[in-house]
Amino acid sequence: MKKRVLVTGGAGYIGSHTAVELIEAGYDVVVADDLSNAEMTAVEGVRRITGAEVPFVKADCSDPAQLFPIFEQYPVDAVIHFAAFKAVGESVHKPLDYYRNNLSLLITVLEAMRKYGVENIVFSSSCTVYGQADVLPVTEQTPRKEAESPYGNTKKMCEDILRDSVKAYPGLKGIALRYFNPIGAHPSALIGELPRGVPNNLVPYVTQTAAGLREQLSVFGDDYNTPDGSCLRDYIDVVDLARAHVAAIGRMVGGRSKAPYEIFNVGTGRPVSVLELVHTFEKVNGVKVNYKIVGRRAGDIEAVWADTSYANSELGWKAEKSLEETLAGAWNWEKHRRGIE
Ligand code: UDP
DSSP: OOOEEEEETTTSHHHHHHHHHHHHTTOEEEEEEOOSSOOHHHHHHHHHHHOOOOOEEEOOTTOHHHHHHHHHHSOOSEEEEOOSOOOHHHHHHOHHHHHHHHHHHHHHHHHHHHHHTOOEEEEEEEGGGGOSOSSSSBOTTSOOOOOSSHHHHHHHHHHHHHHHHHHHSTTOEEEEEEEOEEEOOOTTSSSOOOOOSSOOSHHHHHHHHHTTSSSOEEEEOSOSSSTTSSOEEOEEEHHHHHHHHHHHHHHHHTTOOSSSEEEEEESOSOOEEHHHHHHHHHHHHTOOOOEEEEOOOTTOOSBOOBOOHHHHHHTOOOOOOOHHHHHHHHHHHHHHHHTOO
């Protein structure tokens, strides 16, 4: 019997790529999304890539009246919970919106799982929980630091809600995946990141600058204590990241979890600077990215990258794509969206 997975936030950037990889790995998928920060074109892209029907329900999953009927209609074996607000800067100005939304989403999802006897959940966490770690790269044992933003704090608090829930409710299993910096797009260029308005993240800003939609990229700081002075991050291809979810689901439904609550770092293990990323993008794609160095961005961390050895050995998963391949994919997606040859 095919296993079925509910993907909340499945019309979003990481959710849509994960839906594709799940279907290609032999799972049935149901997508729920309120489309508050996502487009139906992403679901259509998933259907086109996979040739699967992929049921979609427009729903605010923090509302039991909208979420529970999905569990009634589509009995599932597991949930991957992506649905959340994710703009770091906005969260500073609207903390209550972020706490209410992100916490009540997870709580409602866990309540639905209890009610309908669903025992497996993967939660989208973030390397933001490490803050500026004292020792790099970070392992899953690296202590979490005080969050830099309400957004980051919701990730930390949701991890704790999940940890306490699996402790209290027998049978319930959870895996928190701590994402590093997801970038790139599906090689088909049918799905990818769809930022609304001015992008906050580096790679969409780079692709939009290359496409002429933005005049100039601002590189936030070249006076950090790093080899070229710009910040270091661990940029992971979104398809590699999606596959980590498939591995996490397989581990839980296959009974291979070592503990009811587990945490894995999902990165490449390779630190890349902002300037290195921009120059690699230019070289791989043969395009110029107009940029200038400006002051540091408030709240930015100097450097963070993953020790991925635990995820590699335990999940049997490894990031495979090169930075070059990923940045070619990011540009391909931008061109496809904009109709650029
Ligand atoms: N960054 C930049 N210019 C931009 C956006 C980001 O120089 O327009 C830098 C940012 O300072 C950080 C890195 O790119 O060092 C990654 O930022 P992003 O917002 O993509 O992810 P974060 O690591 O902050 O979650």
